[in-house]
Amino acid sequence: MVLTSGKVVNIQVVDVSRSELRYRLYGQTQGPILIEKLANIYYVQYENGGMQIYNANPARTNNYQPYRPVNNYKPYSREELPSSSLTTQIDLYIQDMWGVGTMLRKEFNQYVGLNILGGSFMSSWYEYVGPNNFGIINARACGLRLYLPCVDPVRAYVEITPGFTHLYVADEHTNCFGFDFSAGFQIHKNVALGYNLNYLTNKNGHATTHWGRISFLF
Secondary structure (H helix, E strand, C coil): CEECCCCECCEEEEEECCCEEEEEECCCCCCCCEEEEHHHEEEEECCCCCEEECCCCCCCCCCCCCCCCCCCCCCCCCCCCCCCCEEEEEEEEECCEEEEEEEEEEECCCCEEEEEEEEEEEEECCCCCCCCCEEEEEEEEEEEEEECCCECCEEEEEEEEEEEEEEEECCEEEEEEEEEEEEEEEEECCEEEEEEEEEEEECCEEEEEEEEEEEEEC
16 A cells, blocks of 8 residues: 555555545454554555555655565465465365365465365266275375465365275275375365375385366455
8 A cells, every 4th residue: 555645554454434444454363453644645555466546646745665675575365365264175186086085284385384184085877886886995194284475366276195095896905005295276275176186005016097187265
């Protein structure tokens, strides 16, 4: 926010009325709500590049400064994911079989996250009788999730999460070490599309399964 006096203030807009702008200082999501009269505001520059001009011809004083990005400017504007937030992820898997899963995640910043704890179950469409005769049960924890710089609101991600897998086919049961490798794009704050490789191994051998994945974030 640039005032007609030339002062630059880094803010998060809360509400705009006919005469006033209500805001918090940037990064203080629980801070007090402050008020500035529109008559005192030259313009507001938003992170997505948009600009709202309130006074086209401000009185330029000696300390007037044009808008410039501040040091803590973040290219990804998801204010709903502060560093302390937790995200619940619900997954749907599909290939020639189907699967469902969930994961509790923590976002440290717009580039790094942690998959805390989750699980998934996969079964067949038609090659086996169904969940009673074929299934892959996965338990996963302590996975690393990395994001690439984004073009808001899309950002690419990669992640790897280790854990335990129980596989059964009819009466045969097998326990394995397993991990999920995933990559894809978060296309909305609540939706992500990706690819998931499920790797299983024990002393008898190893196997991989490949899945398309739709994730819903809450």
